[in-house]
Amino acid sequence: MDLFKVYPLFDIRPVRGQGSYVYDEHGQAYLDLYGGHAVISIGHGHPHFVERVRAQLEALPFYSNSVQNELQEALAAKLGQVSGCEDYTLFLCNSGAEANENALKLASFQNGKSKVIAFRKGFHGRTSAAVRITDNPKIVAPINEGFEVVWHDLNDSAGVLESLAQGDVCAVVVEGIQGIGGIYIPDAAFLRAVAAGCLEQGTVLILDEVQSGYGRSGAFFAFQHAGVTPGLITVAKGMGNGFPIGGVLIHSGFEAEYGMLGSTFGGSHLACAAGLAVLEVIEQEQLMANAAETGQYLMQELRQFSPVAEVRGLGLMIGASFEFPVGALRRQLLFEEKVFTGSASCPNTLRLLPPLNLSRKEAGIFLEKLHSALKKLPKTKVA
Numbered sequence: 001m002d003l004f005k006v007y008p009l010f011d012i013r014p015v016r017g018q019g020s021y022v023y024d025e026h027g028q029a030y031l032d033l034y035g036g037h038a039v040i041s042i043g044h045g046h047p048h049f050v051e052r053v054r055a056q057l058e059a060l061p062f063y064s065n066s067v068q069n070e071l072q073e074a075l076a077a078k079l080g081q082v083s084g085c086e087d088y089t090l091f092l093c094n095s096g097a098e099a100n101e102n103a104l105k106l107a108s109f110q111n112g113k114s115k116v117i118a119f120r121k122g123f124h125g126r127t128s129a130a131v132r133i134t135d136n137p138k139i140v141a142p143i144n145e146g147f148e149v150v151w152h153d154l155n156d157s158a159g160v161l162e163s164l165a166q167g168d169v170c171a172v173v174v175e176g177i178q179g180i181g182g183i184y185i186p187d188a189a190f191l192r193a194v195a196a197g198c199l200e201q202g203t204v205l206i207l208d209e210v211q212s213g214y215g216r217s218g219a220f221f222a223f224q225h226a227g228v229t230p231g232l233i234t235v236a237k238g239m240g241n242g243f244p245i246g247g248v249l250i251h252s253g254f255e256a257e258y259g260m261l262g263s264t265f266g267g268s269h270l271a272c273a274a275g276l277a278v279l280e281v282i283e284q285e286q287l288m289a290n291a292a293e294t295g296q297y298l299m300q301e302l303r304q305f306s307p308v309a310e311v312r313g314l315g316l317m318i319g320a321s322f323e324f325p326v327g328a329l330r331r332q333l334l335f336e337e338k339v340f341t342g343s344a345s346c347p348n349t350l351r352l353l354p355p356l357n358l359s360r361k362e363a364g365i366f367l368e369k370l371h372s373a374l375k376k377l378p379k380t381k382v383a
């Protein structure tokens with residue numbers, strides 16, 4: 001059987017990872033400034049992660065959600081403590097799209113409405129409701145077009161408040177920091193105005209922290225920089241450091257009913273062990289502080305690069321916009337300098353999402369390699 005080819009692939013085969021590096025089958029090291037789409041939070045091959053997952057694999061990797069699972073309770077308690085979101089309960093699933101799908105269902109169960117406010121350049125996943133509120137018509141199939149969506153530009157608080165005033169909006173869904181769209185940060189004043197408008201209208205504010213959460217922005221959640229209290233928060237990516245796990249943090253104003261949500265694999269023993277290991281390392285190694293400091297250093301240095309038009313970001317979620325499309329630069333970085341970086345839907349933006357324990361030294365190595373890649377890039381590519 002052949003694969004259903006939906007991914008354009010680089011001809012590179014990573015077989016091993018350690019810290020901020022992955023290695024191919026010939027032992028060639030690649031510095032990972034992308035974390036495999038922001039998934040690697042505590043670094044490749046972290047010994048505590050490996051040991052906790054290995055021990056759980058040997059003990060019991062899975063039993064269904066029909067029995068007591070103390071690891072789920074331990075994960076919820078630890079997440080509440082490390083994130084500071086003690087006023088929430090946790091529903092566990094397997095991916096970011098699933099987290100958003102469940103959050104939208106919860107919001108709609110809660111207020112009986114179905115219209116959603118979403119944002120241009122936003123991405124929320126590929127399942128039916130999540131893709132409906134994703135600003136990319138190419139990935140929305142006719143079967144996904146099941147409810148009304150009102151689109152606004154990020155930070156257009158006047159527009160959002162006007163839409164909310166109609167009184168028929170189920171949810172406002174916004175990324176803590178827009179990732180795939182090119183690293184755009186919602187203003188604190190915008191988030192506060194939208195949160196207040198939602199409260200007034202009985203609309204649920206859903207913060208999609210799938211990419212920006214888990215310490216990436218220097219705070220546990222990016223919205224915490226604005227000091228708002230969302231009704232629902234969605235998480236995945238960095239939550240399992242590569243193990244598939246996602247979740248919805250649900251504010252105390254929501255009441256659970258048996259059967260209202262569910263998943264076969266969500267919250268498996270193995271997934272919880274992975275999730276606990278991640279939180280323990282984030283806490284023990286103070287990775288939020290490292291993300292804030294190393295991210296600030298990287299952004300400050302990137303702003304000195306002459307062809308860089310703009311640097312946006314918080315912590316280790318960084319977008320550097322150039323005056324030319326970055327495809328050739330990314331290939332130069334990967335194949336000549338041996339550095340993984342990311343793209344964004346805006347072609348001029350280089351997206352950086354390294355492991356949260358990226359050291360200052362490794363950040364410096366990346367900057368040197370970027371210098372070198374830019375120097376070697378044919379002039380036609382930067383015109």
Ligand SMILES: Cc1ncc(COP(=O)(O)O)c(C=O)c1O
Nearest residue numbers: 095096097123124125179210211
């Ligand atoms: C902000 C955001 N939400 C949701 C998703 C979907 O996550 P997944 O691919 O795990 O379904 C992504 C994936 O890139 C994302 O960046």
